[in-house]
Amino acid sequence: MLKMKGITKTFPGVKALENVDFEVGSGEVHALIGANGAGKSTLMKVLAGAYGGYEGDIFINNRKVTINNPIDAKHNGIVIVYQEVDTALVPHLTVAENIMMDYIIQQKNVFMNWKKIRRFAKQEIEALGLDINVNRLVSGLSLSEKQMVLIGRAFFHKAKYLILDEPTAPLSVEETEKLFEIVRKIKNEGISVIFISHRLDEIFKICEKITVLKDGKNVGTFNTEDLTIDQAVEKMLGRKLENTYPKVEAVAGDTLLEVRDLSGTGGVKNVNIKVRAGEIIGLAGLVGGGKTELCKLLFGEGKITDGKIILEGKNTTPKTPTDAVENGLALVPEERRKEGIFVNETVETNITLPTLKSYCRGIFMNKGKIKKVSCENIKKVGIKTPGEKELVRNLSGGNQQKVAIGKWLLSVAKVFIFDEATKGVDVGSKAEIYELIGGLVKQGKGVIYASCEFSEILGLTDRVYVMYNGTIAKELITKETTEEELLYYSAGGGLNGE
Amino acid sequence: MGSNGKKFDLFNFLYKYGTIIVILAAVLFFSLTLENFMNFSNITNIFRSVSIVALIGLAITMSLTISGFDLSVGAIAGFASVIAAKFMVVWEMGPIPAIIVPLLVGILIGCVNAFFIIKMNIADMLTTLSMMFLLTGISITFQNGSAIYNFMPLPNLGGIAPGTMSKAFLYIGQGKILNIPVPVIIMLVVAILAHLFLNQTKYGRYLYMIGSNEEAAKLSGIPINRYKLIAYMMSGFIAALGGLVLGARLGSGEVNAGAPYLMDAVAAAYIGFSVFGIGKPNAFGTLIGALLMGVLLNGLIMMDFPYYSQDIVKGIVLVLALSLTYYKRKE
Numbered sequence: 001m002l003k004m005k006g007i008t009k010t011f012p013g014v015k016a017l018e019n020v021d022f023e024v025g026s027g028e029v030h031a032l033i034g035a036n037g038a039g040k041s042t043l044m045k046v047l048a049g050a051y052g053g054y055e056g057d058i059f060i061n062n063r064k065v066t067i068n069n070p071i072d073a074k075h076n077g078i079v080i081v082y083q084e085v086d087t088a089l090v091p092h093l094t095v096a097e098n099i100m101m102d103y104i105i106q107q108k109n110v111f112m113n114w115k116k117i118r119r120f121a122k123q124e125i126e127a128l129g130l131d132i133n134v135n136r137l138v139s140g141l142s143l144s145e146k147q148m149v150l151i152g153r154a155f156f157h158k159a160k161y162l163i164l165d166e167p168t169a170p171l172s173v174e175e176t177e178k179l180f181e182i183v184r185k186i187k188n189e190g191i192s193v194i195f196i197s198h199r200l201d202e203i204f205k206i207c208e209k210i211t212v213l214k215d216g217k218n219v220g221t222f223n224t225e226d227l228t229i230d231q232a233v234e235k236m237l238g239r240k241l242e243n244t245y246p247k248v249e250a251v252a253g254d255t256l257l258e259v260r261d262l263s264g265t266g267g268v269k270n271v272n273i274k275v276r277a278g279e280i281i282g283l284a285g286l287v288g289g290g291k292t293e294l295c296k297l298l299f300g301e302g303k304i305t306d307g308k309i310i311l312e313g314k315n316t317t318p319k320t321p322t323d324a325v326e327n328g329l330a331l332v333p334e335e336r337r338k339e340g341i342f343v344n345e346t347v348e349t350n351i352t353l354p355t356l357k358s359y360c361r362g363i364f365m366n367k368g369k370i371k372k373v374s375c376e377n378i379k380k381v382g383i384k385t386p387g388e389k390e391l392v393r394n395l396s397g398g399n400q401q402k403v404a405i406g407k408w409l410l411s412v413a414k415v416f417i418f419d420e421a422t423k424g425v426d427v428g429s430k431a432e433i434y435e436l437i438g439g440l441v442k443q444g445k446g447v448i449y450a451s452c453e454f455s456e457i458l459g460l461t462d463r464v465y466v467m468y469n470g471t472i473a474k475e476l477i478t479k480e481t482t483e484e485e486l487l488y489y490s491a492g493g494g495l496n497g498e
Numbered sequence: 499m500g501s502n503g504k505k506f507d508l509f510n511f512l513y514k515y516g517t518i519i520v521i522l523a524a525v526l527f528f529s530l531t532l533e534n535f536m537n538f539s540n541i542t543n544i545f546r547s548v549s550i551v552a553l554i555g556l557a558i559t560m561s562l563t564i565s566g567f568d569l570s571v572g573a574i575a576g577f578a579s580v581i582a583a584k585f586m587v588v589w590e591m592g593p594i595p596a597i598i599v600p601l602l603v604g605i606l607i608g609c610v611n612a613f614f615i616i617k618m619n620i621a622d623m624l625t626t627l628s629m630m631f632l633l634t635g636i637s638i639t640f641q642n643g644s645a646i647y648n649f650m651p652l653p654n655l656g657g658i659a660p661g662t663m664s665k666a667f668l669y670i671g672q673g674k675i676l677n678i679p680v681p682v683i684i685m686l687v688v689a690i691l692a693h694l695f696l697n698q699t700k701y702g703r704y705l706y707m708i709g710s711n712e713e714a715a716k717l718s719g720i721p722i723n724r725y726k727l728i729a730y731m732m733s734g735f736i737a738a739l740g741g742l743v744l745g746a747r748l749g750s751g752e753v754n755a756g757a758p759y760l761m762d763a764v765a766a767a768y769i770g771f772s773v774f775g776i777g778k779p780n781a782f783g784t785l786i787g788a789l790l791m792g793v794l795l796n797g798l799i800m801m802d803f804p805y806y807s808q809d810i811v812k813g814i815v816l817v818l819a820l821s822l823t824y825y826k827r828k829e
Contacts, residue, residue, distance in 0.1 A: 301717065325719030339717050342710045353707060354718045356700045363699045407718065 001025055002047075002078075002161055002192065007056035009042055016042040017216045019056075024161065024209075027190045029183060031203040031224075034213035035236050035454075035487075040196050043213065044163045047194075048080035049073035060160075074102075077160030079153075083169060085146040091139035096121035098138050099152045124152040128182050144175035151182060162186065163194045168202055169288030180206050198286040200229050200491040212236055233487045252462065253277035256446040257415045259298065262307035266293025267470035271307070275415060275446035280437065282457040282478065283450035285467030285490045291450040292334050293470065295419040298448070299331040300324040311414065325354060330408035334419040334450075336397075340404035343393035347385050348374040350392055351407040358410075373410065381406035382432050398429025405436060415446040422456065434460060454486045466490050513822050514775035517783075520815070521790050528797035535797060542679055548766075548792035549681035550575075550747075553740030554759045555766035555784040556692050560733040562767055562779035563696060564726050565709040566622040570611060570629035571737035571763065574604050576756025577637040578741030583646035583663065583751025590661035597667065597742060604738025607633065608731035615730070616723050630760075637753035647750035663749055671746025681743045685785070688736060692781035705729055706778065765812055766791065769819040777823055791815060 002024045009017040017039045024030045032040045046054045049070045058065050060076055067073050073080075082088065089098050097104065099121040104112070121134045130148055132141070138149060147167055154162050164183075168176045183193050183206060197203055203210065204224055212219040212235040219235050257275040262268060268290055275281050285291045296302050298309060300318030309317045311327055318324040324331070333339040342350055352359060352370050359369045374388040383402045385395055392403055401421065408416060418437065422430045437460065440447055451457050457464055458478060466474040466489040474489040488494065512519075529536040554571050561568035578600035585596040607629065614625040642653045648662045673680040696702035704725050707715045716722050740759070745751050769790060770776075770783025794811050803811075 299717070320721065321716050322719050322721040331717055333717055338711075339713045342707060342714055345707070345710055349703070349707075353703070353715075353720075356703060360700050363701060365698055365700055365703065367698075 001059075001061055003059040003062075004043070004047065005057045005059065007043065007046060007054055007058075009039075009046055009051065009054050015216055017046070017054075020213070020216070020218045022211060022218065023221070024192045024194060026160070026192055027187050028209060029187055029193045029195060029207045031195045031197065031207035031210045032213065033197070033200070033203065033210060033232065033236060034219075038213040038236070039216040040213055041165060042216075044080060044165060044194065044196060047073065047078055047161075048163060049078075050080075074157060077158065078163070079157055079159040079161070080163040080165060081147060081150045081154065081167065083166040085143065085150055088150055089138050089146055092137060094135050094137055095125070095132055095141070095149055096134035098149050099124055099134070099156055101153065102157065120156065121152070124156050128152060128155060129185060130182070142175075143170050144172075144178065147171075147179065148182070151186070155186070159191060161192045161194065163196070165196045166198065166288065167195070168197060168199060176202065198288070198491060200232055200493065203232075204229060229491070229493060230484070230488070233484050233491075236487065237483050252279040253444060256312060257448075258310040260308045260310065262294075262297065262304065262309065264297045264304040264306070265302035266290065266297065268294050268297050269469075269471040271472055273448075273465055273472065275448060277414075277444045277446055278441045279463065280441055280447040280449055280461045282461035282464035283448060283467055284452070284454055284457045284464050284486045285450070286452055289452075289467040289490055290470035291452070291467050292419055294467065295331060295333070295417050295448070295450055298324070298417060299329055325411070325413070328412065328414040329417065330354075330411060330413035330415070331417045332401075332404050332408065332419065332421050334423065336401055336404055336423075341392050341400055343400075344391060346389045347378060347383065347392055347395070347403055348388040350403050351377050351381075351410065354407050355410045377406055377410055381409060381436065396429075398425040398432075401425050401433065402429065402436075405433065409436070409440075413445070415448065416440055417448045417450070419450045420452065421449070422451070422453070454483045454490075457486065458483060468492050509825075510775075513772070513826050516822050517769060517773045517786060517790065517819060520818075521786070521793060524790075524793050524797060528793070528800070532797065532800050535800060538677075540796070540800075542677070542682065544789070544792045544796045545682040545685075546679045547796065548788040549679075549685040550740050550744050551759055551762045551766055551791070552685045552785050552788035553688060553743065554737055554756075554763035555770070555788055556688055556781055557733045557736035557740065558763050558767045559692065559770065559779045559781055559784045560705075560729050560736065561622065561626075563702075563705040563709050564729045565712070566615065566726065566729060567626065568608075568611065568730065568733045568737075569623060569626040569760065570607065570633060571733060571740075572756045572758070572760030573630040573633035573637070573753065574607055574734055574737040574756070575741030575744055575759060576753035577607075577633050577640075578604055578738035579745030579748070579755060580637045580641050580646060580751035580753050582667065582742055582745050584641065586663050586667060587646050587648060587650065587659045587661045587751075588652070593664040593667040596664070597670075600742060601735060601738050604734040604736075604741075605731045606734070607738075608734025609727065611734070612727040612730040616726055634753050634757070641751060641753070645750050645752035645755075663746075667742075668746050668749060671743050671748070681747065684739070684743060688739065689781050689785045692736075696781055701725070701728065709778070762788075762791065762812070765816045768823075769816060771823040772819040775822075775826070777826060787819070 004022040007017055007020045020043060022043060034040050045051055049067045049072050052068060058067055065076050096118045100117045118134055125132055125134060132145055167179060187193060195207055207224055209221060210224055210227060211221040214236060254277055255274055256277045259271055259273045262271040271294055283291045297304060300321045300323050304317060308315055316327040318327060337343055348370060351374055359366050359373060371388060378385060378388060381402050383399050383406060392400055421433055437447055449461055461478045464476045464478050465472045466486055468490055474494055534540055554575055557571045558568055581600045581603060582596040585591040611626055611629055614620050615622050650659045652659055670680055675683060704720050707720060708722050708725055712722060741756055744755055748755060766787035767779060767784045769787030770780055771778060773783035773786045776783060791812055795808055798811060799805060
């Protein structure tokens, strides 16, 4: 039996976990649920030793243990399988080598006993009831097979507590079924499984107990049979959040952008949406629901296999982001540092890049004009920077995001796509970003706002499309919906009933 | 704390001006100890000796701006010299095709490099390494195994080569305008054009942005593949130009003559990162990098430093320059 008592974890400026108790029995499949930022992953990372320190006590079979690093965790039989399976695997080694990695590192012999390694690995794979050739390279495996390899590795470590962090988000229905079979099998071996997931329907299928976290606190632990999906959603949300969004009342005009039966990379299937001028459209959905993939596909990043994107009545299905920009689209991507900004360049260079052509005489840049435009824009967007020549990496997260947004405000784009625009942004900057978005719709632009924070969707948008599994599960009028309803549909709730 | 602050300032000062200080110090030292160092002919000599390294270094700089790498530039230069020599010496053509065709071939090779890097997704270093081997092989086959020069014996008892290297062509490598060697003028012109291109035009800005963050560049609407192609085409073109200067100076065509310049050119381009603390590939820096090595080697040779020990100097200069650039990035 594993028991966490009074766990508190503080990051600079944030209390991620506050006095959380959590208990898992042997051979139990236990779900950990909560909205984004509730502290599920943080709690499990504490248990897996991913952070150096924590306050509180951890007991295993009533014996107090200290877990300061992943090795401590392993010694205590705790193994975590993260959603990003690739970080824990070596792609160009075989399945056998990956499963037996610790054995290989720790063995005392100079020479490898490949036969033994393969035999052991094969035993683990077979014990899980799997059919993977242990001589295959991990790089050639599917995502679900990679998960299996990691579970096999945990099995070889004689893990007693297996943590699965959002394991099903990238899996297909059949793959999910297969994973559940394995979970049932290891449960029968007396191993406890802690299951983090956003998909409530799955949790109700496979877990015996559910612990709900909210804002870093434990709301309660329940037997699955005592709870309905609706009740679980209520517990995750707690009381309703106040509305702190400066809603701009803009009059919606004609249809600007129409997406018809769009399918493509990233599992986007049959998406139909419409954006009118002066309208903010919400794309609500949980992590892994396909929002980011859809945003990128609209912007020409990825391969469109079917369907059309029509802008102002013209078919403008883009092949590349360059096409999309030329057609009048702008994207503020989710991964700011990776995709949105150039951290080692100046603010000026960043915000004038998409529109650089307009500040050139022939092929030569007009540096005076670039400077002037930058300074104006920095003021307009409210970027707090010592000057236009400051490197973007020296700015705060919120100001970096304003740079990522600001670079499009100079363009003539008609439809703006925001993907998790306020992720990792402080409260003050959030409000300023909402104001910028409000300013856009006032000018008659269309806005698509993708977010997994439903309070934000409710406060900001006019209409919402809820995404689940790469497709639009439901279209709702923001005024007439609630956070419960959004969470219900984005967790796949409406699919069984309708 | 006080001493820490002082140390930090010193580093920042060295980061910005270290390379320049080393050059000035070297010039000062050599001109005080060597009486012939500062005279006009020795200075032009230094400039001429670095012209080919600088040109090939500028070619590499182009690929470095997009965070790429072009290892084939030495082979392109050698191949260009062979094509020019064969056109004139064996096929008796005039200087015009002997100049234009190698330059076009250089651009074409850049396209092929870009194709494999962009479409086949092979790492730039490996693509251009393959290209280096391929070009060296093609070139040696094309020159029938040996260098091409005036009055060379033709294979299979074909007598003596009918043509000669044209005077106009040799002028590229050996001529002087107002007492300044033509290779030096070409080097300076290319360096200035490359500098203008990279720093004053939108295209240059796009190249740097791709090198800085390819994904963000793509999502800003920059057609990244097109500009990567342009970078490799320019690399091929400038390398071929360097090859023509080389061929004209030697008065012969030999692919292996280009090979030794590759590593020196890489060094020049990377030393260039540190010039004025720019921290990224740049045309002016590459020129300074080449000159720095040229000054040091010239002075040391005049002081009877053994020529076979030159690489020690290059190694030390390079690692110091790289330390300045990369230690700064680590912060």
